[in-house]
Amino acid sequence: MQRVAQLLTFVGILVAAIVATFGYLYTxxxxxxxxxxxxxxEALADVNTFRFVPFQVRRRDATPDSRRxxxxxxxKAQDRLDYHSVLLRLESPDVADAYIELVAVARREIDPKxxxxxxxxxxxxxxxxxxxxxxxxxxxxxESAMETCIAIMRERVGRRSWWRRRRR
Numbered sequence: 399m400q401r402v403a404q405l406l407t408f409v410g411i412l413v414a415a416i417v418a419t420f421g422y423l424y425t426x427x428x429x430x431x432x433x434x435x436x437x438x439x440e441a442l443a444d445v446n447t448f449r450f451v452p453f454q455v456r457r458r459d460a461t462p463d464s465r466r467x468x469x470x471x472x473x474k475a476q477d478r479l480d481y482h483s484v485l486l487r488l489e490s491p492d493v494a495d496a497y498i499e500l501v502a503v504a505r506r507e508i509d510p511k512x513x514x515x516x517x518x519x520x521x522x523x524x525x526x527x528x529x530x531x532x533x534x535x536x537x538x539x540x541e542s543a544m545e546t547c548i549a550i551m552r553e554r555v556g557r558r559s560w561w562r563r564r565r566r
Contacts, residue, residue, distance in 0.1 A: 431555050437489065438551040441482035441497055445504055445544065448475040452508060452535045455515035460522070472512070479504075493554050496547040503543040511535045 451472055458464045479501045486494035515535075 434490065435555045437482075437485065438493065438555065441486060442544065442548065442551075444475065444478040444482055445500060445540070448479060448504055449508055449537055449540055451475055452511040452515040455512055456518055456521075456535075458520050460520040464520070490554055493547075493551055496550040500540070500543040500547045504537070504540040507537045507539050511537075 454471065455468055458468055483494065483498050483501060486497050511534075
């Protein structure tokens with residue numbers, strides 16, 4: 399009888415340890431997915447910030463402070479794209495390839511629009527802010543590359559098991 403009690407105690411401890419281990423692993427995988435999703439969202443948000451640089455440059459006023467602030471914005475946007483490219487190469491190389499391609503497409507498409515915006519005259523009145531820039535500065539290639547990148551990111555975040563992620 400004492401032996402049975404000891405065996406049941408051992409089995410109970412073993413079951414508790416197994417349940418705790420799987421609970422811990424599930425929580426870790428969930429936390430990893432959430433961290434990755436946030437990282438991916440920030441990377442995509444910074445691409446969008448870069449995409450809207452021509453809009454902001456075109457709507458600038460003629461003050462030196464405005465030019466200085468826009469120059470800082472452009473520099474920061476470029477820095478953030480580079481930062482996320484490196485971070486994703488460390489975190490998720492399969493996603494990094496798609497993101498780096500997205501950034502390359504965005505730079506090819508947005509840089510000439512930014513240059514054109516700088517060459518345009520500054521806005522001198524409020525009515526000059528409504529310029530239908532969505533058509534002039536559309537970026538369909540960037541949008542397409544972003545959709546591809548989002549699909550790869552979604553697939554990466556959707557991997558549920560920590561052991562599947564380790565095998566890839």
